[in-house]
Amino acid sequence: MKNMNMKIKSVMAFVLVAGTLSVGKAQYDAMFTQYMFNEMFINPAYAGSKEAMSATLLNRQQWVSFPGRPVTTSFSLHGPILGNKMGAGLSFLNERIGPLNRNLLYASYAYRLKLDDNNTISMGLSGGMDNQVYKFSALKISSDVAGSSTDPQFAGTPNATAANFGLGLFYTSKNNAFAGFSIPRLLDNEVKLNNSGATIKVTRLSASNMTYYFTGGYLFNLSENYKLRTSAMMKVVKNAPAQMDLTANLLINNLIWAGLSYRTKSSISAIAGVQVNKQLLVSYSFDYTTNKIQSYSGGSHEIVINYLFSFTGKKIVTPRYF
Numbered sequence: 001m002k003n004m005n006m007k008i009k010s011v012m013a014f015v016l017v018a019g020t021l022s023v024g025k026a027q028y029d030a031m032f033t034q035y036m037f038n039e040m041f042i043n044p045a046y047a048g049s050k051e052a053m054s055a056t057l058l059n060r061q062q063w064v065s066f067p068g069r070p071v072t073t074s075f076s077l078h079g080p081i082l083g084n085k086m087g088a089g090l091s092f093l094n095e096r097i098g099p100l101n102r103n104l105l106y107a108s109y110a111y112r113l114k115l116d117d118n119n120t121i122s123m124g125l126s127g128g129m130d131n132q133v134y135k136f137s138a139l140k141i142s143s144d145v146a147g148s149s150t151d152p153q154f155a156g157t158p159n160a161t162a163a164n165f166g167l168g169l170f171y172t173s174k175n176n177a178f179a180g181f182s183i184p185r186l187l188d189n190e191v192k193l194n195n196s197g198a199t200i201k202v203t204r205l206s207a208s209n210m211t212y213y214f215t216g217g218y219l220f221n222l223s224e225n226y227k228l229r230t231s232a233m234m235k236v237v238k239n240a241p242a243q244m245d246l247t248a249n250l251l252i253n254n255l256i257w258a259g260l261s262y263r264t265k266s267s268i269s270a271i272a273g274v275q276v277n278k279q280l281l282v283s284y285s286f287d288y289t290t291n292k293i294q295s296y297s298g299g300s301h302e303i304v305i306n307y308l309f310s311f312t313g314k315k316i317v318t319p320r321y322f
Helices: 002-019 293-297
Strands: 053-061 071-081 087-097 098-115 119-134 157-172 179-185 188-193 201-206 213-223 224-235 241-252 256-263 267-275 282-291 300-309
Touching: 053 098, 087 119, 098 157, 157 188, 157 201, 256 282, 282 293
Parallel strands: none
Antiparallel strands: 053 071, 053 300, 071 087, 087 098, 098 119, 119 157, 157 179, 179 213, 188 201, 213 224, 224 241, 241 256, 256 267, 267 282, 282 300
16 A cells, blocks of 8 residues: 555656646546437537437546546536527536546537438537636645645646637437537647746647547347447547547347447446436446556446436437437
């Protein structure tokens, strides 16, 4: 235990020293295992795709038992407008990682073009604010690790707020297939600290620094009582290998979800959910990390609650598979 604590302190010291040069980048994207139930945070073109008002609450406890681990809570609300020709939504996210407390608030708009009775393609835009607060004052800095404990760069609670924008495309085929492409954050907002500990924001529009998402999925009707929902997500970002999420969920009697997910070079996940009724879905996932972090953590937990509001006088297909 003593050796582990020393390693953690060394890592934190390195992060803090690196933070004197660059605190962070506001285009950083949170990680979700159950992205298939929370696609509003990946793609603004998803807004209104369920043809009814949809509310989703998600909480992720990542790397349980690891000090300073990420804890993420998100909420999204979206639905169709103007006779389902358009979609609109709001998304909120709070994430805590060590001394960092991050809040995002975005509004999304999608224009939905019906190609025929079975196929729809939508184009989406989003805009919002990203606020980051660094609670360095809560850290205990030892003079032999990261300089004097009175160092102004490790005092107080510097914070920064920056605007950002996103775009995306989303295609659906009568609730049995989908494909998407998106860039959730177009701007590279870098936050730095000067010698006095004040924050400096640097904003760039650079295609090479954007994170690109590619998603797709298909629903296989195995029988009257069994359906297999497959989905994949690829995330591409500069200076990192492309990351793939591959997921398969079996839906039994339109009631029980059970499946597995694999994230390349990161984790294997088990997913289980209940379609409580035609409008309410509750789903849980557990991640077993496949890299060295697993030696210091108890895995990751994630729970999703989705509620689909029915529209009076309008027939809504439930449950929604995408």
